Amino acid sequence: MSNLSETDLHAYVDGQLDDARRVQVEAHLAHDAAATERVHLWRAQNEALRAIYNAVLNEPVPQRLVAARPSRGRWPQYALAAGVVGLAFGLGWMSHAYRSDRFAEAMALPRRAAVAYAVYAPEVRHPVEVGAEQQDHLVKWLSKRLGNELKVPLLTQQGFDLVGGRLLPDTKGPGAQLMYQDKKGQRITLYVSLRSAEPRDTAFRFSQEGEVAVFYWIDGKLGYALSGEMDRASLLAVASVVYRQLNP
Amino acid sequence: MESAEIIAHIPRLRRYARALAGDSQRADDLVQDTLERALVKFYLWRRGSDLRAWLFTIMHNVFINQLKARRELALDEAVEHGLQSPPQSDPFELRDLDAALRQLPAEQREVLLLVGLEQLSYAEVSKALSIPVGTVMSRLSRGRERLRTVMSGAATVTSLKAVK
Numbered sequence: 001m002s003n004l005s006e007t008d009l010h011a012y013v014d015g016q017l018d019d020a021r022r023v024q025v026e027a028h029l030a031h032d033a034a035a036t037e038r039v040h041l042w043r044a045q046n047e048a049l050r051a052i053y054n055a056v057l058n059e060p061v062p063q064r065l066v067a068a069r070p071s072r073g074r075w076p077q078y079a080l081a082a083g084v085v086g087l088a089f090g091l092g093w094m095s096h097a098y099r100s101d102r103f104a105e106a107m108a109l110p111r112r113a114a115v116a117y118a119v120y121a122p123e124v125r126h127p128v129e130v131g132a133e134q135q136d137h138l139v140k141w142l143s144k145r146l147g148n149e150l151k152v153p154l155l156t157q158q159g160f161d162l163v164g165g166r167l168l169p170d171t172k173g174p175g176a177q178l179m180y181q182d183k184k185g186q187r188i189t190l191y192v193s194l195r196s197a198e199p200r201d202t203a204f205r206f207s208q209e210g211e212v213a214v215f216y217w218i219d220g221k222l223g224y225a226l227s228g229e230m231d232r233a234s235l236l237a238v239a240s241v242v243y244r245q246l247n248p
Numbered sequence: 249m250e251s252a253e254i255i256a257h258i259p260r261l262r263r264y265a266r267a268l269a270g271d272s273q274r275a276d277d278l279v280q281d282t283l284e285r286a287l288v289k290f291y292l293w294r295r296g297s298d299l300r301a302w303l304f305t306i307m308h309n310v311f312i313n314q315l316k317a318r319r320e321l322a323l324d325e326a327v328e329h330g331l332q333s334p335p336q337s338d339p340f341e342l343r344d345l346d347a348a349l350r351q352l353p354a355e356q357r358e359v360l361l362l363v364g365l366e367q368l369s370y371a372e373v374s375k376a377l378s379i380p381v382g383t384v385m386s387r388l389s390r391g392r393e394r395l396r397t398v399m400s401g402a403a404t405v406t407s408l409k410a411v412k
Contacts, residue, residue, distance in 0.1 A: 014370075041396060046364040046365075057262075058259075061262070068284050
């Protein structure tokens with residue numbers, strides 16, 4: 001057979017020839033060492049692929065896949081959810097703001113932290129003002145604006161790397177938000193709020209603000225709130241580390 | 249999940265996604281997005297046609313969109329400081345062949361895996377990826393050659409034999 005094409009060789013390797021053609025190809029291969037070598041190589045590639053990935057077939061299927069629901073895609077849905085949370089807060093804010101200029105002050109720390117989370121955590125392009133690669137500058141800048149030394153917890157052992165931070169308007173002037181992200185793109189934020197009332201401490205508290213879980217506490221002149229769109233137990237694991245690092 | 253028929257395909261979708269995407273987290277994200285999309289469009293699937301091939305078509309579209317998004321994100325990262333680089337594969341997965349697959353262009357990797365791993369016919373691959381059979385064959389040929397050179401440690405690929 002002189003008209004053996006490369007396509008024939010591929011199809012032979014992949015078992016996609018009819019019997020007649022296969023016999024022809026085999027006859028050709030008997031006296032074409034180069035073609036035979038390629039056939040062996042490609043066959044070995046196929047077998048190697050199955051050998052290393054077949055194990056996946058026997059893994060238990062993650063629950064999130066079995067429980068998949070119709071969706072236009074996770075990202076838009078996530079952004080939409082965060083947007084709705086933000087909008088709900090925003091409307092609440094507007095409807096009260098004209099009645100009391102002290103509303104913002106009355107709005108509790110975890111709520112303010114959750115709003116800030118809902119606004120910035122979905123940001124793709126501008127999640128932070130100053131990135132983690134300028135951490136020294138970030139710390140100096142935010143500490144100066146807050147008038148208090150800002151500490152940046154290290155959460156790499158919990159799987160979260162610092163993305164960066166930003167300055168926020170808070171009830172008494174400047175506030176700060178530090179953002180972290182894990183390998184899955186899941187984000188958490190640490191909201192730092194300046195208190196004007198007499199310094200006092202409060203223990204660790206939890207608040208569920210819509211989709212956003214928040215652990216918060218007050219340490220002297222600063223209030224802290226760790227926010228994330230995750231279950232309470234997972235966030236608690238991180239929050240307790242943050243708490244310990246800030247209150248050694 | 250509405251359809252037990254779709255559930256039955258999850259293990260094989262996961263196998264393909266793992267080989268395609270590299271790390272298991274990203275692969276399962278790909279499978280989840282595919283399932284969610286498939287359930288929205290399930291009424292479009294014609295009973296009697298190959299459900300698995302149809303799911304591969306959806307996964308291909310999701311995968312391409314993710315690649316685009318990641319490229320755009322990567323560009324943003326390069327231009328404006330701030331975000332972390334995308335997650336790396338787990339070290340234990342960086343076996344030779346798995347690592348070599350990452351060196352293939354996505355379009356060659358898809359064809360190589362659909363044929364070699366998933367054992368789809370060339371016609372099914374052509375349909376799943378919306379490309380002519382001739383293109384399937386040329387990508388398969390280039391993919392196999394590229395895999396060979398990468399596996400044999402050749403740093404540069406000077407002459408690739410392509411099939412028209």
